[in-house]
Amino acid sequence: MSKVKQSRLMTIVLIVSIFFTACSVPDISKFTDLSSEMTRGIRKGVKDTENLLKAASERDDLYSAETIEKIQTQLKNYQKAVKPTVAALDGLDAYLEALNALSQANKKSGENASAAVTSVANLVNAVTGFTVAGSTINIATGLLTLAEEFRTARDFKKRVTLAAEIVEGIRLERDETGKPLKDENGQLIFLRTCTDDASDQIIEASKRIRSIAEPVLKSLNKEQSKALKTLQPEKKWERLRSWGVLSDSDFKTITDKMIVIDNYSCGVIDFIKFNVQDLKQINEAVSQVMYTSAREKNRVVLGFYESILANDRRVQNELERILNFKALISIINQYVNDGAKERALKTKLTLKNTLDSIFILDSEIETAVMDRIRMCAADCGEMLRVLQTSTDRSSCDEECRRALEETLGRITRPQFDRSVSLIEAILDNRAKTLFEQNQRYLADLARIKPSYDSVNVELNAIKSKQNQLDVLLDSSLTALDAWAETHANLRIAVNTKKPLTASKLASKVREIWGIINPETD
Amino acid sequence: MTDLNELAQEVASLSMTEGNDFEFMDALDHIEEAGKTTDAEIGNLRNILNSFRLKLPNRETLNPDRVRAKDLAETLMLATLIQRIDRINARNDALTRLSNALQTQIDKANNDANRLNQIKEAVDEATKTVSEVKALVAELTATDVTIKNKLNALIEILADVSTIFSA
Numbered sequence: 001m002s003k004v005k006q007s008r009l010m011t012i013v014l015i016v017s018i019f020f021t022a023c024s025v026p027d028i029s030k031f032t033d034l035s036s037e038m039t040r041g042i043r044k045g046v047k048d049t050e051n052l053l054k055a056a057s058e059r060d061d062l063y064s065a066e067t068i069e070k071i072q073t074q075l076k077n078y079q080k081a082v083k084p085t086v087a088a089l090d091g092l093d094a095y096l097e098a099l100n101a102l103s104q105a106n107k108k109s110g111e112n113a114s115a116a117v118t119s120v121a122n123l124v125n126a127v128t129g130f131t132v133a134g135s136t137i138n139i140a141t142g143l144l145t146l147a148e149e150f151r152t153a154r155d156f157k158k159r160v161t162l163a164a165e166i167v168e169g170i171r172l173e174r175d176e177t178g179k180p181l182k183d184e185n186g187q188l189i190f191l192r193t194c195t196d197d198a199s200d201q202i203i204e205a206s207k208r209i210r211s212i213a214e215p216v217l218k219s220l221n222k223e224q225s226k227a228l229k230t231l232q233p234e235k236k237w238e239r240l241r242s243w244g245v246l247s248d249s250d251f252k253t254i255t256d257k258m259i260v261i262d263n264y265s266c267g268v269i270d271f272i273k274f275n276v277q278d279l280k281q282i283n284e285a286v287s288q289v290m291y292t293s294a295r296e297k298n299r300v301v302l303g304f305y306e307s308i309l310a311n312d313r314r315v316q317n318e319l320e321r322i323l324n325f326k327a328l329i330s331i332i333n334q335y336v337n338d339g340a341k342e343r344a345l346k347t348k349l350t351l352k353n354t355l356d357s358i359f360i361l362d363s364e365i366e367t368a369v370m371d372r373i374r375m376c377a378a379d380c381g382e383m384l385r386v387l388q389t390s391t392d393r394s395s396c397d398e399e400c401r402r403a404l405e406e407t408l409g410r411i412t413r414p415q416f417d418r419s420v421s422l423i424e425a426i427l428d429n430r431a432k433t434l435f436e437q438n439q440r441y442l443a444d445l446a447r448i449k450p451s452y453d454s455v456n457v458e459l460n461a462i463k464s465k466q467n468q469l470d471v472l473l474d475s476s477l478t479a480l481d482a483w484a485e486t487h488a489n490l491r492i493a494v495n496t497k498k499p500l501t502a503s504k505l506a507s508k509v510r511e512i513w514g515i516i517n518p519e520t521d
Numbered sequence: 522m523t524d525l526n527e528l529a530q531e532v533a534s535l536s537m538t539e540g541n542d543f544e545f546m547d548a549l550d551h552i553e554e555a556g557k558t559t560d561a562e563i564g565n566l567r568n569i570l571n572s573f574r575l576k577l578p579n580r581e582t583l584n585p586d587r588v589r590a591k592d593l594a595e596t597l598m599l600a601t602l603i604q605r606i607d608r609i610n611a612r613n614d615a616l617t618r619l620s621n622a623l624q625t626q627i628d629k630a631n632n633d634a635n636r637l638n639q640i641k642e643a644v645d646e647a648t649k650t651v652s653e654v655k656a657l658v659a660e661l662t663a664t665d666v667t668i669k670n671k672l673n674a675l676i677e678i679l680a681d682v683s684t685i686f687s688a
Contacts, residue, residue: 092623166626203612268616288571299579
């Protein structure tokens with residue numbers, strides 16, 4: 001084979017190997033789609049919190065004019081404060097879209113390169129014998145140069161590793177010379193220093209920086225302000241010091257506080273999580289007061305309805321006991337007629353317990369019954385004694401129980417029947433009154449039910465919106481964790497050439513959209 | 522500093538149906554007192570006050586306390602709102618720095634993707650030209666000078682394709 005032909009073939013082999021290397025980039029289209037769905041859900045949480053503040057600021061029936069004005073001010077502050085959060089969510093989307101475009105372009109380039117290599121090889125064969133070989137080699141050299149540039153300086157792995165530090169909240173472990181350290185498998189070692197106290201410490205440091213910077217920035221003239229805008233943040237402080245508007249000690253405080261913030265190495269995901277946690281607190285505070293104030297505003301309707309309901313329940317309870325008493329009499333008579341003395345005695349004790357319950361519910365009945373039985377005297381035998389015996393666990397021991405049964409046993413059938421007929425008459429009379437009361441209560445309840453229901457609709461709407469937003473924000477927090485986990489998997493996938501899995505994120509995204517659209521879940 | 526656990530227990534023990542006005546008045550005094558000192562636990566205090574308001578009986582004798590409790594609830598709500606927005610704002614500088622750093626990576630990735638698309642376009646162009654050359658070569662005879670010239674011209678175009686890559 002001639003030297004020229006060997007050179008052509010070597011070039012083709014090199015192109016093929018480079019593009020085949022490019023094909024090891026994992027497919028991240030699923031991750032990109034899921035991330036977009038997740039950020040859309042979180043944006044909804046941010047927007048719903050804003051809508052909650054708007055709704056509160058329109059409730060002049062619940063809040064004073066002064067409070068409404070303050071809520072409106074905070075609504076504006078909120079809209080301004082969440083802009084960087086929304087921008088960060090957009091950034092996450094843009095990042096994965098760019099990565100996906102890179103992945104897709106890489107894949108297609110690999111495929112097309114393969115086709116081109118075949119075509120170029122065909123061309124080489126076709127033009128053999130013509131003096132155009134130099135041109136063919138030029139094409140191959142152009143491809144080779146470009147592909148090499150991409151492979152060495154702009155590769156996918158590098159993008160993912162650099163972005164990991166920004167989005168995941170991790171940082172490379174480095175030696176004293178700044179060189180990244182690797183583990184026994186040759187993989188870079190990442191550390192996570194964004195601890196639980198990071199949020200509070202970052203806030204404290206940021207506030208300190210602001211307290212120094214704000215008066216300094218206000219003191220600048222137009223030219224200085226303009227010049228400062230073009231600088232990187234870290235250079236700004238140096239420039240302010242060089243202008244003599246920032247003292248050495250203030251410069252040191254600011255740089256020290258910047259180091260505090262940087263040392264936590266919290267990522268975009270961490271910051272969005274911190275903010276979502278604050279949104280949860282805003283939702284709880286505003287919704288809670290709105291709910292309680294709405295409840296208080298409607299306390300007459302609610303109180304009246306609930307009070308009637310409670311009283312009617314008491315009336316129905318007493319009526320039920322009276323009906324139980326009457327039912328037991330029939331049962332006792334049946335036992336007596338059947339000669340089941342033992343069973344009759346035990347049921348008579350149940351009858352006494354039932355009557356005691358009625359006495360607890362209604363002392364008027366107790367007085368009336370006792371008076372009537374006392375007047376009945378010998379005709380009722382020892383019934384008064386039975387009724388006066390307490391069957392409380394604390395006051396009636398074994399001996400007391402035996403004595404009670406003996407007393408009951410000594411009451412003859414005529415005495416028992418006489419006593420019961422007297423008691424029943426009192427209870428029937430009371431039942432009639434209770435029944436009328438019950439009818440009145442039910443009529444009242446029916447009358448005020450529409451008002452009561454409409455109040456409840458309002459209260460339930462407040463509560464339901466609060467719960468939905470709270471659950472949405474909770475799910476957003478766990479979805480953000482799943483996002484970071486998927487990105488960590490991507491780092492591993494890039495290094496190990498394994499496929500990327502995003503099933504946990506998929507489940508969290510489904511959860512978020514199940515909350516937003518429960519009927520379609 | 523007021524012990525919020527004790528305060529929570531005091532409110533929990535209040536009964537809407539049986540509690541007397543003095544018990545409710547005292548509890549509200551204690552909540553108001555706590556509001557002056559427990560800045561860090563504003564959320565807990567808000568919850569305690571909310572329980573108190575939900576238990577407050579509907580009696581005219583307690584109306585002044587109802588108004589006081591509502592005012593305090595609104596104050597605590599606004600304080601929470603201001604505090605939380607303030608926290609978000611305090612972290613915004615750091616978040617913006619990260620977003621900018623991420624944007625740099627996005628720009629670089631997009632640049633890489635564009636470059637790869639350039640490769641794709643160039644390869645497409647080259648493949649198309651090669652196909653045309655192949656068709657012409659098929660028609661080629663050793664003595665056909667016109668076809669030879671056309672072929673040479675196409676090969677020159679093919680050579681120019683390489684300039685796309687270095688753009």
